[in-house]
Amino acid sequence: GESVGLHLPTLSVQEGDNSIINCAYSNSASDYFIWYKQESGKGPQFIIDIRSNMDKRQGQRVTVLLNKTVKHLSLQIAATQPGDSAVYFCAASTSGTYKYIFGTGTRLKVLA
Amino acid sequence: DAGITQSPRHKVTETGTPVTLRCHQTENHRYMYWYRQDPGHGLRLIHYSYGVKDTDKGEVSDGYSVSRSKTEDFLLTLESATSSQTSVYFCAIREGGGYNEQFFGPGTRLTVL
16 A cells, blocks of 8 residues: 655754655655654644655755655755754645655654 | 644543544634554544535544534544554644645544553
């Protein structure tokens, strides 16, 4: 069946370094992707999204890259801060459907 | 949390008892969703609604029912709770179809003893 997976369950980075979190999806019809941040005890928080007609999108300190050829997307966080510590996961969707498929998440740990 | 509240936030109940979780939104969004989140799994869709009284099943709907009598409220009912339904439940809303993000509520932690 359709799946979304993240490459690493945990990622540790030094404060101030850049972080890269990866995600792979299986459905080539997926055309809309979202990255979420989830802090302990809270609901997922929208970070950034990207449509399949783009290969890069930038937000505040975050960049999402999409490679449709290999069905891979990544979230880059610049100058990682302690407040970035959380679980990050991606979601994939196909326009015209109701459904999102979610990955299991990568826990980002920021080391002082 | 984008105008989404869930109640209760925590609940402990016993096997076999009925449980109803409530999701309330103030955004007037058309779509509402119920997910469960368990360790080792991504968010899994239980049921969703695409309008008042319009609902459909997700991938893990067995043992759950939903109702939506008003745009702002989406109820999830466990008719007879089982220990396998111990989980964190999230409600989400979405303005419309197409390229629209989902916004999540704060979650309800349910423990079935």
